[in-house]
Amino acid sequence: MESVVINVLGLAAIVLTVWWFWLAPKGSRQPAAGVAEALQILVKDGVYEPDRIRIAAGKATVLKFRREDASPCAEWVLFPDLEISAQLAVDQVTEVQLPAADAGEYPFHCQMQMYRGTLIVE
Amino acid sequence: MTETSSMSPQTFRLQGVSCAGCVKKIESALGRVSGVEDARVNLGDKTLVVQGSATAQACIAAVESAGYGAEAVQVNARVLRAQQREEEQAHYRQLLWRSGIALGLGVPLMIWGLVTGEMGVHNTAQQIAWGSVGLLTLAVLVFCGGHFFTGAWRAFRHHSATMDTLVALGTGTAWLFSMLVVLLPHVLPESARHVYFEASAMIIGLINLGQALEVRARGRTSAAVEKLLQLQDPNARVIRDGEEIDIPIDQVMVGDKLRVRPGEKIPVDGRVIEGESLVDEAMLTGEPLPVKKAGGDALTAGTLNKNGSLVFAAEKVGADTRLAQIIQMVKNAQSSRVPIARLADTISSIFVPSVMIIAVVAALVWYNWGPDPKIAHMLVVLTSVLIIACPCALGLATPMSVMVGVGKGAENGVLVRNGKALQQATDLDTLVVDKTGTLTEGAPKLTDIECDGDADALLQQLASLESRSEHPLAEAIVSAAREKQLSLSDVQGFEAITAHGVRAEVDGKTVLLGNRKLMQREGIDPGKWTEKAEALAEQGRTAMYAAVDGAMAGIIAVAGPIREDAQAAVARLKKLGLRIEMLTGDNRATAEAVARQLGIDHVHADLLPEDKEKIVADLQKNHAKVGMAGDGINDAPALARADVGFAIGAGTDVAIESADVTLMRSSLHGVADAVELSRATLRNIKQNLFGAFIYNTLGIPIAAGVLYPITGMLLSPVIAGAAMAFSSVTVVSNANRLRFFKPSQNGGTA
Ligand SMILES: [Cu+2]
Numbered sequence: 001m002e003s004v005v006i007n008v009l010g011l012a013a014i015v016l017t018v019w020w021f022w023l024a025p026k027g028s029r030q031p032a033a034g035v036a037e038a039l040q041i042l043v044k045d046g047v048y049e050p051d052r053i054r055i056a057a058g059k060a061t062v063l064k065f066r067r068e069d070a071s072p073c074a075e076w077v078l079f080p081d082l083e084i085s086a087q088l089a090v091d092q093v094t095e096v097q098l099p100a101a102d103a104g105e106y107p108f109h110c111q112m113q114m115y116r117g118t119l120i121v122e
Numbered sequence: 123m124t125e126t127s128s129m130s131p132q133t134f135r136l137q138g139v140s141c142a143g144c145v146k147k148i149e150s151a152l153g154r155v156s157g158v159e160d161a162r163v164n165l166g167d168k169t170l171v172v173q174g175s176a177t178a179q180a181c182i183a184a185v186e187s188a189g190y191g192a193e194a195v196q197v198n199a200r201v202l203r204a205q206q207r208e209e210e211q212a213h214y215r216q217l218l219w220r221s222g223i224a225l226g227l228g229v230p231l232m233i234w235g236l237v238t239g240e241m242g243v244h245n246t247a248q249q250i251a252w253g254s255v256g257l258l259t260l261a262v263l264v265f266c267g268g269h270f271f272t273g274a275w276r277a278f279r280h281h282s283a284t285m286d287t288l289v290a291l292g293t294g295t296a297w298l299f300s301m302l303v304v305l306l307p308h309v310l311p312e313s314a315r316h317v318y319f320e321a322s323a324m325i326i327g328l329i330n331l332g333q334a335l336e337v338r339a340r341g342r343t344s345a346a347v348e349k350l351l352q353l354q355d356p357n358a359r360v361i362r363d364g365e366e367i368d369i370p371i372d373q374v375m376v377g378d379k380l381r382v383r384p385g386e387k388i389p390v391d392g393r394v395i396e397g398e399s400l401v402d403e404a405m406l407t408g409e410p411l412p413v414k415k416a417g418g419d420a421l422t423a424g425t426l427n428k429n430g431s432l433v434f435a436a437e438k439v440g441a442d443t444r445l446a447q448i449i450q451m452v453k454n455a456q457s458s459r460v461p462i463a464r465l466a467d468t469i470s471s472i473f474v475p476s477v478m479i480i481a482v483v484a485a486l487v488w489y490n491w492g493p494d495p496k497i498a499h500m501l502v503v504l505t506s507v508l509i510i511a512c513p514c515a516l517g518l519a520t521p522m523s524v525m526v527g528v529g530k531g532a533e534n535g536v537l538v539r540n541g542k543a544l545q546q547a548t549d550l551d552t553l554v555v556d557k558t559g560t561l562t563e564g565a566p567k568l569t570d571i572e573c574d575g576d577a578d579a580l581l582q583q584l585a586s587l588e589s590r591s592e593h594p595l596a597e598a599i600v601s602a603a604r605e606k607q608l609s610l611s612d613v614q615g616f617e618a619i620t621a622h623g624v625r626a627e628v629d630g631k632t633v634l635l636g637n638r639k640l641m642q643r644e645g646i647d648p649g650k651w652t653e654k655a656e657a658l659a660e661q662g663r664t665a666m667y668a669a670v671d672g673a674m675a676g677i678i679a680v681a682g683p684i685r686e687d688a689q690a691a692v693a694r695l696k697k698l699g700l701r702i703e704m705l706t707g708d709n710r711a712t713a714e715a716v717a718r719q720l721g722i723d724h725v726h727a728d729l730l731p732e733d734k735e736k737i738v739a740d741l742q743k744n745h746a747k748v749g750m751a752g753d754g755i756n757d758a759p760a761l762a763r764a765d766v767g768f769a770i771g772a773g774t775d776v777a778i779e780s781a782d783v784t785l786m787r788s789s790l791h792g793v794a795d796a797v798e799l800s801r802a803t804l805r806n807i808k809q810n811l812f813g814a815f816i817y818n819t820l821g822i823p824i825a826a827g828v829l830y831p832i833t834g835m836l837l838s839p840v841i842a843g844a845a846m847a848f849s850s851v852t853v854v855s856n857a858n859r860l861r862f863f864k865p866s867q868n869g870g871t872a
Contacts, residue, residue: 085457112517
């Protein structure tokens with residue numbers, strides 16, 4: 001009895017992990033946030049919030065990051081495809097200037113890729 | 123007085139702003155101020171950002187007229203950096219505290235367990251005793267490790283998993299299991315009634331300690347940018363209405379007249395109006411000798427005025443100065459990625475969920491097939507695997523090295539554009555070098571003039587002709603004439619014949635100056651001059667034929683003196699395994715003479731500007747990894763085509779923006795420095811990646827218990843915690859070793 005419970009729990013944990021972290025996000029993504037003037041991207045506890053940001057193609061854009069996580073993970077934000085990066089100051093809003101980009105999806109993340117987000121240019 | 127350049131926005135801190143209504147009022151008040159293009163209030167941090175040419179005073183007055191208070195904030199990079207430093211320090215101390223408290227509980231518990239071996243729960247007294255320890259541990263988990271749990275939860279909600287997830291799962295599992303043992307010992311077999319509170323507390327303590335050490339080591343990785351920031355003085359002395367006043371550097375405007383006294387730093391970029399002095403530019407260019415500056419010469423912010431007093435006009439201020447551009451570029455490059463990191467990137471993006479799955483699989487294997495006590499083994503394996511894996515080490519392996527390597531380059535006058543350029547510079551095998559300006563001094567001089575008649579008369583005619591030409595050799599002729607104080611005549615019908623020479627009417631005579639092809643084209647027989655020209659070319663000089671009214675008049679020769687350090691630099695590059703090929707528009711004999719003196723075996727002479735790019739492309743077709751060194755402006759296509767383009771030439775602004783590597787010093791030694799630096803950095807990255815891969819590929823199986831058959835023991839979660847905490851510290855420290863990199867031979871001693 002005990003062994004059945006433990007094995008089922010273990011297998012369920014594996015299935016849930018696969019589903020939640022790998023499969024689910026593709027199906028049920030939160031809608032991407034458009035860049036409004038007031039939009040601040042909160043950098044806290046391992047996630048960018050919002051982590052999907054929509055900007056217009058062919059137009060330079062400014063993103064505002066507010067870093068509230070003092071741990072070193074959050075220190076930099078990189079847009080590798082755009083060759084843009086910025087060092088974020090703790091408890092402050094840092095403006096990141098993005099050049100005009102072609103339509104497409106550009107990932108952005110912290111130096112160690114623990115924080116991840118997607119920039120949707122359309 | 124407090125006017126700022128219209129380019130950069132001004133920021134104000136507001137008082138008394140509390141709602142959206144206030145925002146409206148202030149913004150519309152500013153809208154009425156002339157010169158304001160855009161005004162925005164941020165209610166969150168109570169700031170106002172104004173774009174446009176309005177003065178700060180006018181903006182403040184407008185805010186006050188709307189009934190609020192405002193003061194200008196100088197968002198100066200240095201101040202910002204200092205603030206950040208402080209934050210970092212505070213965070214460091216906080217981590218140490220958390221670590222101390224957690225270890226303060228964990229260590230005594232562990233010692234108790236080791237000495238007495240009594241960590242089991244078999245009677246009520248033990249239930250009460252361990253129950254209270256469990257509550258203490260819970261307090262430690264909340265106060266010292268709470269951020270792991272909140273972080274894990276938040277990330278979980280976003281379908282993502284981070285290091286926090288692993289720590290929270292690992293320590294949480296250990297604590298929950300132990301609490302189960304305390305509360306309901308009977309449901310578990312005798313052998314599994316063991317508590318792991320010490321593991322939870324120790325792991326939290328160790329990981330906080332590891333992060334503290336990482337924060338400290340990281341501070342050092344940005345030392346280079348800090349040094350650059352410190353080159354800028356906070357104040358400048360401006361001359362206004364005949365008076366000299368000290369003002370903050372952010373308030374200097376383009377066109378201001380500034381004074382720098384001996385021993386002071388140049389505050390902004392500009393041009394000398396008055397005075398003469400030696401200026402030490404080593405901090406930016408690596409050029410060891412101070413440069414003499416007099417009226418009209420350019421000054422660069424951050425360089426040091428040595429002995430004279432200078433008055434100069436500000437041309438670029440704030441973010442437009444070359445120093446600011448360099449800082450920005452270094453920062454950008456420091457956080458760019460190297461191609462070699464691609465695999466590590468892919469792995470770290472799926473890493474944490476994978477580890478969670480591995481942990482559960484390993485735990486189930488131990489439960490189903492392992493020896494007794496099964497439940498205890500299952501738990502230890504689950505916790506250890508979760509705890510030992512650290513995505514940080516893997517994620518940090520490349521960025522930390524790039525950060526230090528790029529910064530180190532900046533200290534040596536080597537500006538790398540991004541991580542990709544840094545990596546490509548390591549495996550170059552061919553270096554194509556543009557002769558003029560790189561191997562030879564940029565400005566050629568007139569060396570010989572030979573003719574049958576009056577040499578000065580010919581020089582006068584040729585200089586008059588060349589005064590219309592933009593060819594670099596022309597300048598040598600014109601300045602030679604000027605030195606002899608010959609007055610130039612008017613020129614009519616000037617014509618430049620591409621790749622041949624120039625022609626014009628000077629004082630009613632048709633004067634031609636160019637190469638032999640030009641004479642052939644015009645049907646003029648050079649006669650005996652051919653021999654003389656060849657003899658001059660043998661010596662590395664560029665000889666040109668001059669004809670007046672259809673008859674040969676003589677030849678003149680121009681040469682760029684070979685740069686002092688070129689020979690040593692070439693030798694050094696050869697030692698680094700690079701094959702050096704010289705490119706030049708000069709004729710073959712001249713080029714070969716220079717090449718001989720420098721020990722260069724391959725010469726491409728008689729080139730048109732567009733040929734350079736083709737040569738680079740041809741070399742690449744033969745699978746050569748080609749670096750191209752040139753002075754950045756006319757070599758642009760070839761620089762862009764090369765695997766790595768080295769723009770040499772005191773870092774003109776264009777070059778800084780477009781070249782892969784910009785050398786602040788006009789010397790080939792810079793290329794050697796860059797290659798050495800990139801090789802050192804790549805070696806460091808490989809060590810880090812290797813370390814991180816080894817750590818995880820060995821760590822996870824060991825935590826999963828593969829060594830059990832040999833050692834008869836499972837890895838304690840505490841050891842796993844220590845290993846995790848220090849893996850990222852190791853990576854950061856190893857990257858920091860790069861700070862001690864020194865180019866093998868600094869050309870500066872010459
Ligand atoms: Cu991390």
